[in-house]
Amino acid sequence: MTPQDDIVLRASGARVVYNEDTAHPVEAVRSISLDLRRSEVLALVGPSGCGKTTLFNAIAGLLPLQGGRVEVGGQQVDKATGHVGYMLQKDLLLPWRTVIDNVTLGLEIRGMRGAQARAIASDLIRRYGLSGFENSKPAALSGGMRQRVALMRTLAFNPDVILLDEPFSALDFQTRILLQADVTRIIKEQNKSVILITHDIGEAISMADRIVVLTNRPATVKSVHTVSFRNASTDAVNIRTHPEYQAMFAKIWSELEIIDEAKGSENKVA
Amino acid sequence: MVDATTTAPNKAETRTKQTSFRVRVLVYQIGLLVGILGFWEAGIRLGYLEAYIYGVPSGVASAFASQLLDGSLLRHFWVTGQEVVIGFLIGSLLGTISGLLLWLSPLWARVLHPYMIALNGVPKIALAPLIIVWFGLGMESKIAIAAIITFIVAFLQAHKGTQQIDSDLIRLLQSLGAKPLQIFRIVVVPGSLPWIVSALRLNVGFALIGAVVGEYISAEEGLGHKVYYSGQLYDLNSVWVGIFSLMIMALMLEVVVSWIEKKLQW
Numbered sequence: 001m002t003p004q005d006d007i008v009l010r011a012s013g014a015r016v017v018y019n020e021d022t023a024h025p026v027e028a029v030r031s032i033s034l035d036l037r038r039s040e041v042l043a044l045v046g047p048s049g050c051g052k053t054t055l056f057n058a059i060a061g062l063l064p065l066q067g068g069r070v071e072v073g074g075q076q077v078d079k080a081t082g083h084v085g086y087m088l089q090k091d092l093l094l095p096w097r098t099v100i101d102n103v104t105l106g107l108e109i110r111g112m113r114g115a116q117a118r119a120i121a122s123d124l125i126r127r128y129g130l131s132g133f134e135n136s137k138p139a140a141l142s143g144g145m146r147q148r149v150a151l152m153r154t155l156a157f158n159p160d161v162i163l164l165d166e167p168f169s170a171l172d173f174q175t176r177i178l179l180q181a182d183v184t185r186i187i188k189e190q191n192k193s194v195i196l197i198t199h200d201i202g203e204a205i206s207m208a209d210r211i212v213v214l215t216n217r218p219a220t221v222k223s224v225h226t227v228s229f230r231n232a233s234t235d236a237v238n239i240r241t242h243p244e245y246q247a248m249f250a251k252i253w254s255e256l257e258i259i260d261e262a263k264g265s266e267n268k269v270a
Numbered sequence: 271m272v273d274a275t276t277t278a279p280n281k282a283e284t285r286t287k288q289t290s291f292r293v294r295v296l297v298y299q300i301g302l303l304v305g306i307l308g309f310w311e312a313g314i315r316l317g318y319l320e321a322y323i324y325g326v327p328s329g330v331a332s333a334f335a336s337q338l339l340d341g342s343l344l345r346h347f348w349v350t351g352q353e354v355v356i357g358f359l360i361g362s363l364l365g366t367i368s369g370l371l372l373w374l375s376p377l378w379a380r381v382l383h384p385y386m387i388a389l390n391g392v393p394k395i396a397l398a399p400l401i402i403v404w405f406g407l408g409m410e411s412k413i414a415i416a417a418i419i420t421f422i423v424a425f426l427q428a429h430k431g432t433q434q435i436d437s438d439l440i441r442l443l444q445s446l447g448a449k450p451l452q453i454f455r456i457v458v459v460p461g462s463l464p465w466i467v468s469a470l471r472l473n474v475g476f477a478l479i480g481a482v483v484g485e486y487i488s489a490e491e492g493l494g495h496k497v498y499y500s501g502q503l504y505d506l507n508s509v510w511v512g513i514f515s516l517m518i519m520a521l522m523l524e525v526v527v528s529w530i531e532k533k534l535q536w
Contacts, residue, residue, distance in 0.1 A: 060445040082447030092442050096460050096536030105456070109448045137536075157446070 008193045009036035009059070009084075009161050013068030016054050020066055028054040030218035031068065036161065041187065041194045043204035046214030046222075047257055052197045055219065056163050059195075060084055072161055082106065085154035085162040085192075089169050091146040093138040099149050100125065100134040106157035117156075124152045128186060144175040151183060155190055162187065164196045168203065180207055181235050201252050206239045216257045223255055325506030333507040334514070347515055350481055350492040353409055354519070357416025358477035365421035366466050369428025373458050374450060379429070390426055394419040394476070398483050407488050416480035420473040427469035431462030460536065467531050474523045482516065493519070 016029040028051040036042050044052050057063040059070050061080035070077045072084060085106075093102045103121035107113075125134055130148060138146055147167060154162055167183070168176040184207050187194050198204050204211045211225040229244045239245055307327045313319040314326045321329065337343040372379050398415050405411035435458060443453045485494025493512045500508035 057441075062441060062444055080444045080447055082445065084445070086442060086445040088438060088442070090436075090438055092436070092439050094439075094457065094460070096463070105443075106446045108456070109443065109446045109452055 006038050007035045008038050009070070009072050009195070010034075011055075011059070011068065011070045014055065014058060014065055014070055015067030016051070016058050016063060017066045027218040029058070030220045032214075032219060032221055033068075034212055034221065034224075036193050036195055038160075038193055039188070039191050040210065041184070041196060041208045043196045043198060043208035043211045044214060045198060045201060045204050045211055045252060045256065046219060047216050048199060050214050050217050051219035052214065053165055056086070056165055056195075056197060059163060060086055082110065082157065083159065083161070085157070085159040087150055087154050087162065087164050087167045089166045091138070091143075091150040093146055093149055093153075095138055098135045098137060099130065099141070102138065102149055103152045103156050105153055110157060120156055121152070124155055128152060128182075142175075143171050144179050147171065147179060148182070151186065155186070155192075160193060162192050162194045164194060166197055166199070169198075169200070176203075177237060181237065183207070184235075201249050201256075202240060204252070205245055205248055206235075211252065213252055213255045225252065322504055322506065325510050329507040330510040330514070334511045337508070337511060343511065343515065346491060346493045346496045346512070347519065349409065350412075350485065350494060350516075351519060353412040353481040353484070353492065354416055354477045354523070357413045357480060358420055358473055358523075360413070361417035361420030361422075361477070362424045362470055362473050364417075365424025365426075366428045366469065368421075369425040369430075370432060370454075370459060370462060372429050373432035374454060386426055386429070389422050394422055395479055395483050398480070398487060402484065402487050407490075412481045412484035412489065412492070412494075415484040416477040419476045419480045423472055423476055424466070424469045427465045427472075428462055431465030432458050434465070435461045463534055463536060467534050470527050470530060474520065474527055478516065478520060478523075 012033050014029060014032045015027075018026040018028055032055060034042070044055070046052055054063065058065055059072070059077065061077045061083070064078075075083070077083065094105070097105075100118060100121050103124060104113075104117040107117040107120065122134060125131060128148060128151075130145065130152075133141065133145070138149065141149065150167070164183075168179055171179060180203060196204070196207060205227055208227055209230075211227065213222045213225070214220070215222045225248060227248070229242055230239060310319070310324070311327045314321050314324070334343070372382070395415075397418060401415045401418060402411045405414045439457055439461075440453055443457060448456070481492070482494035482497070485492040486498045489495040493515050497509050497512035497516075500506070500512065
């Protein structure tokens with residue numbers, strides 16, 4: 001059902017090893033193969049420290065691969081060029097810049113400045129509910145609003161693929177649920193393809209079309225689940241009451257190789 | 271309505287309280303000064319203190335007036351002021367720029383690291399006699415002392431500022447495809463401003479110390495020279511005139527730096 005040209009990102013056997021040339025190499029990612037389809041939200045779920053963020057850095061071109069390859073839009077990734085949008089748990093807004101000047105950051109780096117960049121930014125700001133805050137400094141905003149600005153900064157330079165690295169985990173529960181719903185709506189509207197890293201299974205089920213469960217470090221793909229019971233009337237809140245939600249939650253939970261840190265484990269990387 | 275009637279007087283009350291607090295602080299400040307000078311003057315007049323060891327406030331005041339009128343005080347003030355300001359500007363500017371630029375070369379940052387620790391630890395004024403030898407007896411050597419000391423402080427602070435920048439922020443800019451110079455301009459320079467500003471504040475003091483100590487060692491003019499020379503002659507009233515003039519200069523520079531701080535701080 002998925003033609004080749006509908007795949008916006010493909011990782012084949014991607015492998016990342018830290019300190020490869022030393023006496024103590026650390027294999028963070030053993031072999032990951034996955035496809036991201038156009039307009040799809042793909043969630044990566046795995047135990048803490050399993051190498052999810054490492055994989056993201058490799059996809060963004062911030063880390064070299066020691067094996068396999070990553071293609072974005074048919075182009076092999078070999079360095080960071082801004083081919084993907086990247087959003088982290090920290091909003092990373094520049095505190096000395098106003099909201100609008102934070103949103104234009106990616107455009108400015110690509111050499112677009114002045115009125116053109118500001119027009120794109122103020123359009124996004126208006127559309128996604130931060131009108132009136134254009135000239136505020138980030139310190140004046142709440143955590144949820146700041147993450148929203150970070151999302152606009154990511155959308156402003158219009159990447160096809162957006163990587164979300166636990167973007168909601170620093171927010172309080174209510175803000176998190178509301179922002180999950182908002183972000184899902186916005187990325188669908190903007191026709192973006194998204195990979196979402198999360199350790200929150202509920203967040204994965206409520207936002208993603210497919211969920212990839214990863215093993216402990218060194219990471220490999222353990223299983224893939226398709227969230228088929230979502231439709232136009234479900235949102236981040238009411239999906240949690242769906243009968244299939246509980247079943248999927250329990251299934252994924254049982255697959256996660258969660259290490260009880262209090263007890264320790266021989267699974268840890270030596 | 272109930273709120274309005276109860277909060278309005280409260281606000282006015284708070285404001286009056288704040289004003290009366292400020293007035294009290296001012297009254298105490300003046301009172302303290304008058305009290306100290308009064309005890310000092312009385313101690314001399316009643317014979318408990320020796321005027322030739324401590325000076326005497328009335329004598330300081332008349333020395334201040336006569337040296338102001340004959341132009342000698344302004345001359346000394348002008349010389350030291352130039353040394354301090356020029357030294358401060360050269361040192362702070364070059365130090366800040368070099369400290370920031372070091373961010374672009376992790377290799378050199380690493381190479382210079384032990385030297386920076388050594389420079390940071392040494393009492394920088396200990397360099398003064400060397401600099402006098404190198405730059406001679408004129409104003410240039412005092413400017414050089416002030417400049418070299420403030421350079422070190424500004425350099426270390428600016429470099430420290432660049433080291434404190436969140437590495438995730440740099441990663442974000444890299445993921446956007448930013449080149450090192452863009453990261454430098456967009457994040458590193460503005461992100462280091464708080465450290466740069468604190469260096470400026472420290473450097474007002476260091477530039478003053480540099481110029482004055484330089485004048486102690488060897489000079490023909492300047493407030494430091496005046497203080498030192500008058501001390502040698504046991505002219506304690508003139509020593510105090512010099513010290514009070516240095517205080518006035520420090521306050522003036524403080525005002526300027528506070529203004530710059532407001533402009534630069536985000």
